[in-house]
Amino acid sequence: xxxxxxxxxxxxxxxSIARELAGRGLSVVVLDGGPAxxxxxxxxxxxxxxxxxATILGSQVNLGVASAAAYxxxxxxxxxxxxxxxxxxxxxxxxxxxxxxxxxxxxxxxxEKVELLTEAEVYERIRDLGPGYAGALWYPDxxxxxxxxxxxxxxxxxxxxGVAVEADEAARAVRYGKDGVEGVERTSGRFLPAxxxxxxxxxxxxxxxxxxxxxxxxxxxxxxxxxxxxxxxVLPHGVHGTxxxxxxxxxxxxxxxxTVERVGFECEVTAGGLAEILEGLFAxxxxxxxxxxxETWAGxxxxxxxxxxxxxxxxxxxxxxxxxxxxxxxxxxxPITAEIVADCVTTGEPRFxxxxxxxxxAAGYNARQH
Numbered sequence: 001x002x003x004x005x006x007x008x009x010x011x012x013x014x015x016s017i018a019r020e021l022a023g024r025g026l027s028v029v030v031l032d033g034g035p036a037x038x039x040x041x042x043x044x045x046x047x048x049x050x051x052x053x054a055t056i057l058g059s060q061v062n063l064g065v066a067s068a069a070a071y072x073x074x075x076x077x078x079x080x081x082x083x084x085x086x087x088x089x090x091x092x093x094x095x096x097x098x099x100x101x102x103x104x105x106x107x108x109x110x111x112e113k114v115e116l117l118t119e120a121e122v123y124e125r126i127r128d129l130g131p132g133y134a135g136a137l138w139y140p141d142x143x144x145x146x147x148x149x150x151x152x153x154x155x156x157x158x159x160x161x162g163v164a165v166e167a168d169e170a171a172r173a174v175r176y177g178k179d180g181v182e183g184v185e186r187t188s189g190r191f192l193p194a195x196x197x198x199x200x201x202x203x204x205x206x207x208x209x210x211x212x213x214x215x216x217x218x219x220x221x222x223x224x225x226x227x228x229x230x231x232x233x234v235l236p237h238g239v240h241g242t243x244x245x246x247x248x249x250x251x252x253x254x255x256x257x258x259t260v261e262r263v264g265f266e267c268e269v270t271a272g273g274l275a276e277i278l279e280g281l282f283a284x285x286x287x288x289x290x291x292x293x294x295e296t297w298a299g300x301x302x303x304x305x306x307x308x309x310x311x312x313x314x315x316x317x318x319x320x321x322x323x324x325x326x327x328x329x330x331x332x333x334x335p336i337t338a339e340i341v342a343d344c345v346t347t348g349e350p351r352f353x354x355x356x357x358x359x360x361x362a363a364g365y366n367a368r369q370h
Contacts, residue, residue, distance in 0.1 A: 002193035003029045003164070005345065006184045007200055012147065013155035013323055013330050014200035016338035017207040019078075022161040024346050030163060030195070032172035033170035035185060036219075037269035040202055040330055041151050043299020045225060045247055045255050047238060048143040048332045049093050051114055056270065060308055064329060067336035071143060074335040075150075081160055084153045087146035087250045093238040096122055096129060096136040096284070105137055113141050130232050130286050144238060147331050157298040172200070174210035176188035180318030198321045203265075203302040205310075212314035212322045217302040217362035220265050224273035224314065225257035230315050233287055244280025249313055253294065254357060256281050258328075262303075268325065269296045303327045304362075311337065312344055313355035321358040 005021050007014045009031025049168045050064030075088040094117070095107045105208075106116065122136040123129060158165060172185040175198050183193040199211040203220045228295075236247040243348040246256045249317060254342040259273045281288050297312060304310065304325040314320040323341050326333050343350040 005196035006194045009200035016334040020338040020342040028163045040301040044147040045282040046145045070335045093139040093142040095240045096133040099134040200323045221303040222261040223258040224298045228254040228291045241284045310359045322341040
């Protein structure tokens with residue numbers, strides 16, 4: 001069997017790319033084997049906040065804004081194709097601050113579509129907010145989605161588009177010759193011929209021989225999370241505070257997180273990690289001390305040394321592309337990443353300058369090292 005394109009990685013990024021390529025007429029196989037724990041997509045919170053995350057997004061903030069703008073129609077199309085609801089909502093995000101943080105908050109107010117709330121306005125919006133907040137930044141256009149529902153919806157969507165998802169196969173190595181990519185060697189030992197390979201293996205993208213990245217190109221960053229039953233307490237908006245954010249799910253439950261821990265490939269939930277989240281949570285919502293905890297979990301985000309993802313073609317290897325290193329914004333950047341990679345594959349003309357995101361900027365880069 002051969003195919004036009006192989007996507008290595010079946011997370012939200014990989015499946016989004018597979019969906020886009022299949023929609024442009026390519027035959028696609030997704031290799032979704034590999035580690036069962038530690039995956040970033042099902043562990044994510046689902047906060048879509050490019051302006052609030054501007055200091056983290058850095059030079060990719062334009063990607064974030066463009067992706068957020070495309071999200072509504074992208075989700076609507078997936079829901080229409082599958083019949084699945086993905087809990088995508090515009091709920092806005094409140095970021096409260098103390099009096100000593102007011103000057104810093106005022107500077108952030110210069111961003112487009114960001115408003116400054118007074119103390120009275122903050123407590124009118126978030127009635128259960130703890131005491132001592134002097135105001136808040138208000139991001140009215142920010143959205144949330146349930147990443148687990150999104151992941152399930154994308155799996156169903158790509159299947160309906162004819163994509164073969166191999167849940168029991170991972171990539172052992174990418175094989176190429178003098179003219180470029182020849183295909184992928186699977187862990188079963190079977191070779192899958194393809195003219196296009198996209199390395200979207202998240203935290204493990206640097207561990208695939210011939211995949212375009214060195215192991216040092218990616219840093220696993222553990223994020224721990226918890227889910228609460230708030231009882232009669234209602235949260236109309238997302239809330240982002242110091243050391244903690246809280247998002248409401250459609251059923252009323254709250255999701256709180258997340259730690260940022262560079263502990264290698266360890267993915268256990270720890271007492272210290274939960275304590276860190278709870279400290280921030282109790283500062284925001286003292287009433288949370290009495291709320292039952294329904295679930296805890298952790299995932300490994302794919303970080304990069306400079307904070308930017310790797311996007312686009314691998315230099316000197318025709319047919320090899322990378323889409324990895326999205327850190328904590330993989331869910332947000334999925335639509336725009338899918339469009340960028342599909343443009344690279346089909347036309348070679350993405351609408352964004354990919355120079356800052358080029359895979360060859362990685363330390364120790366050597367695409368042919370394997």
